[in-house]
Amino acid sequence: MSGAHPLHRVAIVGVAATEMARQLDTTSAEISMRAALAALDDAGLTVADVDGVAARWPGPGGTVFQPGSADWAEVFGQPLRWVCDTYPQGVPGALDAAAAVAAGLCETALVFGGQAGVMGGSAVADYTRPDNEFIACWGSLTAAQFALVAQVYRHRFAPDPEQVAAIAAAIRNAGSANPAAVMAGRGPYTAADVLASPMVAEPFRLLDLCLATEGAAAMVITTAERARDLPQPPVAILGGGAEWHRQQYVNPPRYDEVWGLGADAAHRAFELAELSPLDVDVFELYDINTYEVVRQFEMLGLCAEGEGADYLAEAGIGIDGRHPLNTDGGLLSYSHIGWGGPTLKIVEAVRQLRGTAGPGQVPNAEVALVTGAGSGAQYHNIMILGRG
């Protein structure tokens, strides 16, 4: 045990996601707490077991002091040993909490977040409207930042638009079959439907792009030793890593700098896991748009630069394909809940490894890959999960 890598001394023992919708009639704090309590329930634990929180504080109430995660000590009615305002949740939150548990700074960390009562109006979500003075004055938005990267890719490699659109259709059809998805029951979609949807920022059409919805997600991380006494089969963090190229939405992302973003983190993660990308049974990739899915397969080295769309068309990305991905419908169709959204990727990966993923279950999934952020955001993170 003492010889194991610190990340291998912890386990994910509980996960939860609340209902998801375009708008929820509650607050970010309340929906976040509901996810947190549900994840604890899933883990067979209660708030009395929690001594670490990575959540930030959305209000109402509390203070404006940092770290906002400390405000949860008040709501939970007990002091904490470790807090961390991880941005975003998902992989960075899981890795921060895992490191804290492995180092003994706390024993059981709750990572959670989401949003409610904030969407609506004539403008896009405020987190997709960067407010830097050299970005906002031009009417940029996150979709456009990612589009600047995808446009260079198109210029150099001219991927088949039908093949790229087919990726969005496949993910959206997975979401259609997921009763919890915001877009449940919609579709089925074809590549032609995607190509016929309204243009937002070239080359992205509406159906190429992720949702901006409301809901919350949570996970519980504790020691592998304690996990053995808990009801759920533990899920191990086999490897993980992050790359921060630069702060997002200050300077525009440049294809030549960011198309391969994540390759170094992936290399480190797979080395630690003693696995290769070919060993991954299910991919829960950050699908903020379809070109990012193409990009990540090239970044992982599963195909050459410029060949991702061709490769995925041949390999297959459905449950019966070589690379099943975004089995819950992803950010395109299931939900995207702002800075808490990346945790949804981990929730679905954990359920896949437990064999409880429902209609999107990949038979006998033993290794899952989770990613977050992407080229247009100029940071990327990755985590490999396995049965503990």
Place this chain on the structure above:
Amino acid sequence: MEGLTGELEDRSLRPLTGEFWAAVNQGILVRPVCGNCHRSFFVPQFACPKCQSTDWAYEPSSGRGRVYSHTTVHRPPTPAFDAPYVLADVDVEEGWHLLTWIVGCEPDQVAIDMPVSVRFITGPDGQQLPAFAPHEAAQ
């Protein structure tokens, strides 16, 4: 958005970037140039990202460059912007780059590597902005 409801903000008072905006107000494009390694950089930072020297100054740019990438935005982030407009990342010839708009031509005429020159425009908030136009059109 600032400016839509009344008095325009005096951007020349902004810390770090005031001199850039003051020049833009006079129809001059400037960029930070490092006094130590002599390289240009953008966006303005308190220290040169190449050598970390804090000894830098704004110098006028030729305002000529090429389109590194571009995207036509059809759905703006807020109603303050009239779509479509062409967002672009322009490589300026002194070795720096910036997010901007391509104006002076139809969106479908914009291409990667196209030569462009600065052309000052009035933005949606009433303030001057350094956009770029196809080099021929800018003459």
